[in-house]
Every structure is written in structure tokens, then in C-alpha cells.
Amino acid sequence: MMEYIGATGVPVSFTDVPIKPKIDFYFILSFAIDADHSGKPMNGVFSPYWEESLTPNAVKKIKASHPNVKALASLSGWSLGNKVLSWYNPKNPQKWITNAYNSLRRIIKKYNLDGIDIDYENFPKNETTFSFCIGELITRLKNNNVITVASIAPYYLTVNYYIKLYSSYGEVIDYVNHQFYTDKVKTPARYLDSFKLRGMQFNATKLLPSYEVNGRGIQGDGFFDALRLIQANGSAVNGVMIFSADDSKSNGFYFEKKSQAFLLNSTANA
Ligand SMILES: *[C@@H]1O[C@H](CO)[C@@H](O)[C@H](O)[C@H]1NC(C)=O
Ligand SMILES: *[C@@H]1O[C@H](CO)[C@@H](O)[C@H](O)[C@H]1NC(C)=O
Ligand SMILES: *[C@@H]1O[C@H](CO)[C@@H](O)[C@H](O)[C@H]1NC(C)=O
Numbered sequence: 001m002m003e004y005i006g007a008t009g010v011p012v013s014f015t016d017v018p019i020k021p022k023i024d025f026y027f028i029l030s031f032a033i034d035a036d037h038s039g040k041p042m043n044g045v046f047s048p049y050w051e052e053s054l055t056p057n058a059v060k061k062i063k064a065s066h067p068n069v070k071a072l073a074s075l076s077g078w079s080l081g082n083k084v085l086s087w088y089n090p091k092n093p094q095k096w097i098t099n100a101y102n103s104l105r106r107i108i109k110k111y112n113l114d115g116i117d118i119d120y121e122n123f124p125k126n127e128t129t130f131s132f133c134i135g136e137l138i139t140r141l142k143n144n145n146v147i148t149v150a151s152i153a154p155y156y157l158t159v160n161y162y163i164k165l166y167s168s169y170g171e172v173i174d175y176v177n178h179q180f181y182t183d184k185v186k187t188p189a190r191y192l193d194s195f196k197l198r199g200m201q202f203n204a205t206k207l208l209p210s211y212e213v214n215g216r217g218i219q220g221d222g223f224f225d226a227l228r229l230i231q232a233n234g235s236a237v238n239g240v241m242i243f244s245a246d247d248s249k250s251n252g253f254y255f256e257k258k259s260q261a262f263l264l265n266s267t268a269n270a
């Protein structure tokens with residue numbers, strides 16, 4: 001189970017979220033950004049911009065009370081305040097990778113994190129460096145045991161950039177949090193088609209169906225019909241990604257509860 005948290009500025013804490021003991025539960029802190037407060041790029045020097053209540057101590061406590069919890073920092077996201085963020089080609093990719101490695105290592109140690117998620121959502125037309133910089137960054141973090149888990153979060157317009165990254169560095173990428181809610185599929189049957197397409201582009205075993213609370217794409221219990229249809233069609237549902245805890249707070253975390261029940265039931269029947 002993967003859950004984005006802390007992106008919208010709504011006060012939300014880890015302890016608000018219901019967590020079942022037998023689920024590998026990953027909180028994805030949203031976001032760590034290569035920019036200063038005005039949104040100016042810092043050549044790979046990342047800073048945490050997630051909701052302030054998600055402190056190092058809060059991470060420590062939730063992990064101590066729930067040994068099945070891990071925490072990741074998601075890189076970039078859509079915007080910082082009103083400033084839309086984009087990948088840019090660093091002048092010196094090696095310098096960018098070193099800066100990113102050092103700044104993220106500091107954040108990961110400080111917050112006791114287990115991994116990173118890649119969520120760049122905009123790219124320049126002349127993009128040439130994303131796959132190399134991000135792939136080498138993940139590889140270096142893993143090789144030096146700074147992180148144990150890495151995920152990527154493509155959406156329908158960015159999928160080609162992520163396919164390029166995945167095709168060269170797939171072995172260091174553990175999960176694909178494809179944003180299915182951007183594929184504009186509203187029915188279980190179309191969700192299945194989309195899942196099959198993304199499963200061929202990446203790796204169906206690592207691909208997690210996703211749900212946007214109060215968002216786009218399939219909504220309500222239709223999501224669980226889609227999960228059942230994916231299984232009936234012969235693919236495993238190895239996890240679920242939800243965006244986001246911030247939005248789920250007001251409905252009592254209905255989708256988090258039901259997704260975990262679904263996953264536990266699938267495991268029991270496997
Ligand atoms: C790529 O395009 C951006 C504007 O989108 C420009 O600032 C940059 O100089 C270009 N880089 C190369 C290598 O052409
Ligand atoms: C897909 O991912 C699974 C789980 O990590 C792995 O065992 C399998 O070899 C991968 N398949 C391909 C084609 O890379
Ligand atoms: C899975 O779905 C595809 C259509 O997406 C269909 O052609 C195929 O027969 C289905 N397979 C099973 C086992 O249901």
C-alpha cells in the first residue's frame with residue numbers, strides 16, 4: 001500500500017491513517033524539491049516541502065508503533081506554491097547527481113526514510129538528461145544502502161520519459177505508481193485495458209493500481225470492481241496507490257481501509 005501525504009498543506013498526521021498490521025504500508029512524503037522557496041532550481045540540492053507536522057519525530061514514532069511502515073520522499077510533484085515545476089537539463093549532470101545524492105541523503109537520515117519516489121510531471125521539449133540523472137541517483141542511493149526502495153509515478157503525458165528511465169534502470173525500481181486517474185478511464189473494463197497497457201510498458205508485477213480521492217478517473221466503489229476485474233483477468237493486484245491521505249481525512253479513510261481489506265483478502269486467497 002502506497003499513500004501520498006502532506007502535499008496540500010492540510011494538517012494530517014501519520015497516526016490519522018488506519019494501517020493494517022500485515023500490509024507493507026509506505027507513506028510517500030510530498031514533496032522534496034530541487035528548488036528554493038521561490039521555485040528557483042538549485043542544481044540538484046533538494047529541500048523538504050511537505051506539511052510541517054510530518055516531522056522526523058513523527059516518522060520515528062509511526063515506524064516504532066507499526067513495524068510494517070516505511071516512508072519515502074517523493075521528488076518534485078506538480079508545483080511549489082503557484083510555481084509549476086519542471087525537469088530541466090542540468091549543465092553538468094554529474095554535479096546534479098552528486099548534489100541530489102548528498103542533499104537527499106541528509107534528508108533521508110534526518111527523517112529516517114527508506115526510499116524515494118520520482119514524480120516529475122513536466123519536461124522541456126529538449127529533455128536529454130532525466131533518465132540518466134534519475135537512474136544514476138537511485139542506483140547510487142541503493143548501492144550505498146541509503147535507500148532500500150524506489151518507485152516512479154508516471155502519468156499519461158509523461159509516460160514516455162518514464163519508459164526510457166525504466167528501460168535502462170528497471171532493476172533498481174521497485175514499484176510503478178502509474179497515475180491511472182489521469183488516463184480518464186471511468187469504468188472497470190476500461191481500467192483493465194489501461195492496466196494491461198501500462199503493465200506492458202513497465203512490468204505488471206511492479207505496477208500498482210491507483211486511486212485519486214475526490215479526483216479524476218474512476219470514483220467510488222467502481223475502483224474495487226476494477227481491482228476484481230484485473231484479478232479475474234489473470235493479473236495480480238500486488239498493491240494499491242492512493243492520492244492522498246490529505247483528502248481522505250474528511251471521509252474517514254474509506255479507500256485506505258477498503259484497499260487494505262482487499263489486499264489482505266487477495267493474499268489469503270492466493
Ligand atoms: C532547452 O530549452 C530550454 C527552454 O525550454 C532552454 O532554456 C535551454 O537552453 C535548452 N537547452 C538546450 C541544451 O538546448
Ligand atoms: C518484473 O518484476 C518482477 C518482480 O520484481 C521480476 O521478478 C520480474 O523478473 C520482472 N520481469 C521483467 C520482464 O523484468
Ligand atoms: C482479459 O482481458 C482481455 C481484454 O482486455 C481479453 O481479451 C482476455 O480474454 C481477458 N482474459 C481473461 C483470462 O479474462
Ligand SMILES: *[C@@H]1O[C@H](CO)[C@@H](O)[C@H](O)[C@H]1NC(C)=O
Nearest residue numbers: 261262263264265266268269
Ligand atoms: C474475498 O475473496 C473472495 C474470493 O475471491 C471473494 O468472493 C470475496 O468477495 C472477497 N471479499 C472481500 C471483502 O473482498
